[in-house]
Amino acid sequence: MRRSAARPYANPYLAGVALGLVLLTAFVVMGRGLGASGAFASSTAGVVSAVAPERAQANAYFARYLGGDGPWLDWLLIEIIGVAIGGFFSALVAGRLRVAVERGPRISSRARLTTAFGAGAVMGLGAVLARGCTSGQALTGGALLSVGSWLFIAGAFAAAYAVAPLARRAWT
Amino acid sequence: MTAPYFELGYFGTRGALVAALVIGIAFGWCLESAGMGSARKLAAQFYLTDLTVFKVMFSAIVTTMLGLFWLGRLGVLDLSRVYVPETFLLPQLVGGLVFGIGFALGGLCPGTSCVAAVTGRLDGVALVLGMWSGVLATGLAFPSLRAFYERTPRGTLTLPQVFHVPYGVVVLLLVIVALAGFRGAEWIEARATSRSDEPPLPNASREATRPVAGGIGV
Numbered sequence: 001m002r003r004s005a006a007r008p009y010a011n012p013y014l015a016g017v018a019l020g021l022v023l024l025t026a027f028v029v030m031g032r033g034l035g036a037s038g039a040f041a042s043s044t045a046g047v048v049s050a051v052a053p054e055r056a057q058a059n060a061y062f063a064r065y066l067g068g069d070g071p072w073l074d075w076l077l078i079e080i081i082g083v084a085i086g087g088f089f090s091a092l093v094a095g096r097l098r099v100a101v102e103r104g105p106r107i108s109s110r111a112r113l114t115t116a117f118g119a120g121a122v123m124g125l126g127a128v129l130a131r132g133c134t135s136g137q138a139l140t141g142g143a144l145l146s147v148g149s150w151l152f153i154a155g156a157f158a159a160a161y162a163v164a165p166l167a168r169r170a171w172t
Numbered sequence: 173m174t175a176p177y178f179e180l181g182y183f184g185t186r187g188a189l190v191a192a193l194v195i196g197i198a199f200g201w202c203l204e205s206a207g208m209g210s211a212r213k214l215a216a217q218f219y220l221t222d223l224t225v226f227k228v229m230f231s232a233i234v235t236t237m238l239g240l241f242w243l244g245r246l247g248v249l250d251l252s253r254v255y256v257p258e259t260f261l262l263p264q265l266v267g268g269l270v271f272g273i274g275f276a277l278g279g280l281c282p283g284t285s286c287v288a289a290v291t292g293r294l295d296g297v298a299l300v301l302g303m304w305s306g307v308l309a310t311g312l313a314f315p316s317l318r319a320f321y322e323r324t325p326r327g328t329l330t331l332p333q334v335f336h337v338p339y340g341v342v343v344l345l346l347v348i349v350a351l352a353g354f355r356g357a358e359w360i361e362a363r364a365t366s367r368s369d370e371p372p373l374p375n376a377s378r379e380a381t382r383p384v385a386g387g388i389g390v
Contacts, residue, residue: 028175034283047308069185081193153268
């Protein structure tokens with residue numbers, strides 16, 4: 001399949017301002033910000049609760065997602081489904097939908113997929129400890145000037161820059 | 173005060189889920205069109221060849237921060253009804269450090285990995301699955317992590333409170349820092365381009381990623 005020209009990405013500052021206005025809209029409409037790792041948390045809680053209901057209820061981390069309308073109607077889970085829909089259609093209209101493994105020139109696809117899985121697991125641990133990720137802490141808490149969120153931003157960027165030289169083989 | 177609408181009872185939980193879906197769609201659209209669904213583009217941030225992540229993230233933070241400040245000041249938005257994430261100093265710093273390791277290795281974060289996955293990037297799918305497993309494992313281990321998770325609680329704590337500086341002054345300082353950062357980012361990118369014979373990922377970063385058929389070396 002030969003790709004006809006994919007449209008170039010948007011200007012990063014304009015995209016950032018648009019993203020900021022979306023986040024601001026969330027605050028104005030809902031009184032809360034955006035998130036992503038929360039959707040992973042509620043869906044894991046949903047699965048654990050389906051497999052072992054007593055264990056889920058006894059676990060303080062999962063139990064908090066089991067009240068109200070339950071884990072599958074969690075606000076952030078519905079929001080992240082929206083993210084997937086919005087991302088898909090944005091790529092569709094821009095001609096950027098493409099099945100591929102994005103990787104550096106020196107790493108095999110299999111190694112890239114394994115690394116991506118491991119990196120995701122590490123980020124899962126980090127996001128649980130930090131009570132959020134780049135969306136829920138960095139963007140949302142950052143804009144609210146939350147001290148813990150700015151600590152998260154500082155820690156995440158510091159560690160990423162410290163690890164990047166060691167991971168050069170994966171990307172360059 | 174007329175906002176936040178949900179908190180003030182303008183609509184119920186069903187309306188909140190519709191809002192979640194619509195806001196999410198706009199969020200995902202912004203991420204994809206900025207190129208944040210591309211792991212190579214994100215990873216380039218950490219090799220100082222493409223600073224899109226920094227530019228998008230900080231122009232978003234500054235935009236929202238200014239919006240919150242002015243809507244609050246104009247009496248449109250009741251900031252006391254906006255949920256501010258609580259601060260737990262140590263777990264959030266350590267969580268950030270751990271998260272950053274995964275960010276540099278994976279080239280995607282939880283939100284952008286969802287965008288990467290639905291636009292066909294199999295590494296995005298792998299990262300989503302890894303993230304889900306990591307959250308599951310951490311959740312199952314939560315009873316033994318709980319003591320650390322709840323260490324150094326500071327409640328709702330903001331930068332103006334810590335530094336005893338008025339809200340507006342912190343906002344102004346962050347705007348100045350961000351503008352200086354954008355200038356610095358442009359300078360770093362220009363330098364990276366002139367020093368390297370291989371140009372940095374162009375805005376439509378395509379050529380270095382391979383179609384899956386030829387790509388998976390199993």
